Amino acid sequence: MTEPPSPNQESAAEVRFGAWLREQRELRGIDLAYVVTFTRLSHGQIEALEGGDWDRFAASVYLRGAVMNYARAIGADVEDILSRLQIEVPGAFVAEAGADAPLPNALTAPEARSHRPMLLIGVVAAVALLGLLFWAALERERAGEVPAGKNAAQAESTATLPITAPLAGTAVTSNADVRAPDASTSGTDAKPPVAAVAPVPEPHRIQLRAGADSWVEVQADDGPPKNLVLRKGRRLKVEAFREARIRAGNAGGVTIVVDGSVLAAPMGPAGAVREKRLNFE
Numbered sequence: 676m677t678e679p680p681s682p683n684q685e686s687a688a689e690v691r692f693g694a695w696l697r698e699q700r701e702l703r704g705i706d707l708a709y710v711v712t713f714t715r716l717s718h719g720q721i722e723a724l725e726g727g728d729w730d731r732f733a734a735s736v737y738l739r740g741a742v743m744n745y746a747r748a749i750g751a752d753v754e755d756i757l758s759r760l761q762i763e764v765p766g767a768f769v770a771e772a773g774a775d776a777p778l779p780n781a782l783t784a785p786e787a788r789s790h791r792p793m794l795l796i797g798v799v800a801a802v803a804l805l806g807l808l809f810w811a812a813l814e815r816e817r818a819g820e821v822p823a824g825k826n827a828a829q830a831e832s833t834a835t836l837p838i839t840a841p842l843a844g845t846a847v848t849s850n851a852d853v854r855a856p857d858a859s860t861s862g863t864d865a866k867p868p869v870a871a872v873a874p875v876p877e878p879h880r881i882q883l884r885a886g887a888d889s890w891v892e893v894q895a896d897d898g899p900p901k902n903l904v905l906r907k908g909r910r911l912k913v914e915a916f917r918e919a920r921i922r923a924g925n926a927g928g929v930t931i932v933v934d935g936s937v938l939a940a941p942m943g944p945a946g947a948v949r950e951k952r953l954n955f956e
Contacts (some may be wrong), residue, residue, distance in 0.1 A: 686727065688763050688764045689727040689728075689729050689764055690726070690727030691727070691763065692727070692759070692760060692763050692764055693724055693725045693726050693727040693728075693729075694725070694727070695759075696724065696725055696742075696745060696756075697725040699749055699751060700725075700749045703749050703750060705748070705749050705750075707721060707722075709748065710745060710748045710749065713744070713747070713748035714741070714744040714745060714747075714748050715744075716741060716744070719731070720732075720741065721745070724738075724741055724742070724745060729767075735766070735767050738767055739757070739760070739767060742756060742757065742760055742767075743756070743757065876916060878914035878915060878916050879914065879915050879916070879919075879933060879934055879953075879955050880912065880914055880933070880934055880935075881893075881895070881912070881913045881914065881915060881919055881921075881931070881932070881933055881953070882910055882911070882912050882931075882932040882933075883905060883910065883911040883912075883913075883921065883923075883929055883930070883931060883932075884910050884929070884930040884932060885905040885906060885907050885908065885909050885910070885911075885928055885929060886907065886927075886928045886929070886930065886941065887907050887925060887927065887928030887945070888904065888905070888906055888907050888925065888928065889904070889905050889923050889924055889925035889926075889928040889929050890902070890903075890904050890905075890923070890924035890925070891903060891904075891905050891911065891921065891922065891923050891924070891929060892920075892921070892922040892923075893911065893913050893919065893920070893921050893922075894919065894920045895913045895914060895915035895918075895919045896915050896916055896917050896918060896919070900920075901913070905929070907928070915953070915955065916955065917954075917955055917956050918952065918953060918954050918955060918956070919952070919953040919955075920950065920951070920952050920953075921942070921950065921951045921952075921953070922948070922949070922950040922951075923942050923943075923948070923949055923950075924948055925945060925946055925947075926941060926942040926943030926944060926945070926946075926947045926948065926949035927941045927942075927943060927944050927945030927946065927947065928941065928945065929941055929942045930942070931951060933953065938951075938953075939951060
């Protein structure tokens with residue numbers, strides 16, 4: 676008869692098996708944090724499983740459950756992992772009292788997650804039913820039905836309006852006797868005059884083109900003046916309705932274009948300060 680392994684032999688087997696599990700996880704490029712999240716075991720329990728410190732598990736049934744979930748987390752075949760466990764560490768399959776008890780939620784999490792689609796379907800069905808009942812209530816109100824929640828007095832007050840007798844000496848005129856005025860008997864066919872719409876003025880588009888670097892100051896109508904350095908090759912665009920004032924620190928490097936036509940090219944000699952006023956009125 677084969678003698679059972681000694682405690683020292685079993686502890687060494689647990690360490691070898693745990694190291695093999697860690698090697699399988701690392702070969703697949705899976706970090707420890709993912710295994711903790713997937714299995715819902717603690718970080719210390721996973722390290723104990725990989726380190727062969729299996730005394731952290733209260734019973735072999737919990738140990739086997741942890742190994743099964745660990746195998747699922749790293750994408751390994753569960754049956755192969757359990758077969759290897761049974762061969763290398765037979766003590767992990769020793770039956771103990773209460774072994775048939777269900778595993779804790781942390782070990783059965785993947786199976787529990789399989790019920791989530793059914794729960795989602797139930798929620799969707801409940802929302803659809805509530806929406807259908809709400810739509811049916813709206814249709815009844817549109818058809819003039821009185822909802823069951825209203826009492827008879829409220830129904831009567833909303834269904835009928837009081838009729839007031841006419842004052843003495845007042846002629847009663849039915850709706851059938853009311854006629855729209857006839858254009859042929861009104862005495863005139865003239866239509867009311869249409870007020871003329873004043874045209875909206877278009878602004879004048881002013882563009883400053885820089886042939887060389889120059890400081891410029893531009894003021895359109897009553898707006899605030901703009902001061903900037905206009906670099907060579909850049910353009911500055913402004914709009915004005917009545918007037919505009921343009922001042923350049925290097926007049927030879929600035930060209931003024933108004934509504935697409937060149938007005939001043941350039942504004943003056945190079946290096947000279949020049950000012951140009953444009954009046955559009």
